[in-house]
């Protein structure tokens with residue numbers, strides 16, 4: 147059902163703060179009401195300067211005794227405030243005539259800021275201030291998440307207005323409320339109504355337990371978190387239902403077909419885990435509902451062959467399959483591997499494997515596009531180029547995304563909506579996503595609740611576990627000796643230089659310098675260099691020498707992060723390992739230990755000038771040294787960093803949970819999961835109201 151279109155109204159230009167509010171998703175009254183404070187400021191008290199402690203944020207009131215403008219080291223306004231107990235210097239680097247007027251000598255002012263004690267007496271940098279007088283507020287002052295164009299005071303007013311107007315009536319049906327109450331009892335939190343909870347969080351009284359508000363354990367927060375998690379679970383369940391109503395071609399394996407032929411042609415036997423996930427996928431493909439499955443398995447667990455087998459099923463049923471990888475090098479490796487496995491089987495059928503990347507020559511590209519449109523290309527391998535507009539499939543039935551977390555949500559949506567082809571009609575292709583970054587259970591349950599997950603939990607036989615050592619940069623020469631020894635045994639070595647985000651140039655010069663250093667120290671060894679700025683042809687040449695075994699050492703920036711497969715490489719050195727994220731380190735380490743030889747990973751760190759590593763850097767390196775298990779790494783990573791990185795969502799703007807924390811709110815998440823199923827089944831209108839209240843126009847993103 148859709149409402150009639152509203153009458154055309156002349157559009158008013160939005161003011162800058164209004165635009166900023168839109169950008170933050172603060173459009174409806176309910177959005178404003180649910181925009182909850184990050185923290186609170188206590189303006190209910192005035193303290194005396196003498197009692198205030200260094201580093202404390204305080205509110206003081208006193209008389210201005212002096213006002214000066216100094217020009218050294220920078221132009222600044224200095225104001226001395228005397229409250230009778232002590233004096234304090236207020237310092238402003240940016241100021242206007244109005245500042246000077248309010249802070250004129252003799253004026254009484256109320257000032258709030260962080261107090262710093264120092265050699266020259268107490269100071270406050272850029273405190274908030276206004277003329278003294280007026281009652282002290284009797285509630286804490288909320289501080290809202292905001293952006294540069296949106297002043298806190300403006301937002302505060304807007305939020306309080308929205309709060310008054312918004313409909314905060316109950317959406318949870320009685321039995322769901324009961325189950326929430328029971329769940330909260332476990333957390334020793336009484337159930338508050340939504341309106342009570344929201345009003346409380348915007349305007350907590352002066353007697354509040356600030357700690358419970360700040361760590362979000364307060365019953366009001368519990369209620370909000372429960373609501374938010376429920377909305378998310380509902381929207382995911384809905385997405386799953388909607389997908390279940392869609393149609394996809396049924397893809398059947400047949401005796402003596404491609405699938406069987408490929409199995410027989412492989413140079414190895416599948417592991418039990420590969421067989422199991424292969425069957426899970428085959429069971430999905432045979433249904434007329436689009437598969438939506440994540441295949442997760444640690445680096446080196448052998449996901450590619452599982453993908454190839456799925457492709458064989460699609461091709462054997464007369465349909466096309468596409469495989470998309472995040473980088474050109476990775477796409478190329480897949481291409482080489484899949485050609486090796488599949489082309490001998492496809493050739494007799496008159497079918498081809500096509501290849502699509504951004505750097506391709508126009509002539510070749512045109513040729514590939516024709517193969518794809520005609521259906522002669524049974525399998526298409528490539529980078530993002532695969533989802534561009536010009537690409538028209540004849541009958542795509544299976545889309546495979548490797549390293550799915552490296553693609554944005556928008557790209558995943560594009561893949562779904564663009565693909566297909568004339569023969570698919572209104573149907574959708576089956577979707578298989580692969581990832582070496584295992585998703586911890588809580589994340590899988592929340593962000594990926596509408597996704598089926600298959601897990602390869604076993605490495606191919608004959609691999610020896612990688613030994614990981616954490617060493618200080620001061621032992622660099624020992625590390626280089628070790629490289630020499632490995633190369634002397636015919637083994638190969640990766641040396642990874644860190645990405646310095648602020649400067650690709652420095653990044654590059656580091657890698658170049660290391661390359662020169664190692665070349666000098668390892669005479670007779672071919673040392674190669676690989677970085678993202680290199681022309682593709684050069685990259686390919688270097689990778690070719692390394693995978694061919696002629697190159698002993700490969701120095702690179704993080705371009706080798708994903709997918710590269712050179713089984714003879716047995717040593718991985720990561721320089722400035724303290725600058726890498728945990729899952730990134732794990733992925734890098736996974737480049738070795740792919741053959742039978744014992745492999746090692748050396749994490750070199752360079753402490754800051756202060757001589758010590760930061761807390762989280764230390765935790766990361768420790769985790770790496772302690773475990774090779776990708777799931778354990780992922781769990782710890784979630785603890786250290788929060789869920790954003792897993793979802794690749796920061797860049798793509800997908801909504802993360804704003805209030806609930808998956809590391810601590812598992813209890814509520816379990817409740818939300820159950821409640822969502824129950825609500826969709828028995829209270830579908832309430833469910834719809836709940837989702838639209840919480841997610842509004844953003845609900846779409848959760849379906850990607």
Ligand code: ADP
Nearest residue numbers: 414415416417445446447448449450451606711
């Ligand atoms: P990932 O899961 O990281 O993508 P790959 O698919 O690249 O792993 O596989 C890693 C290596 O293991 C490849 O060289 C692949 O050919 C090999 N491999 C895969 N499955 C098996 C198996 N069952 N037995 C032996 N080697 C295997």
Ligand code: MG
Nearest residue numbers: 449450548709
């Ligand atoms: Mg892979």
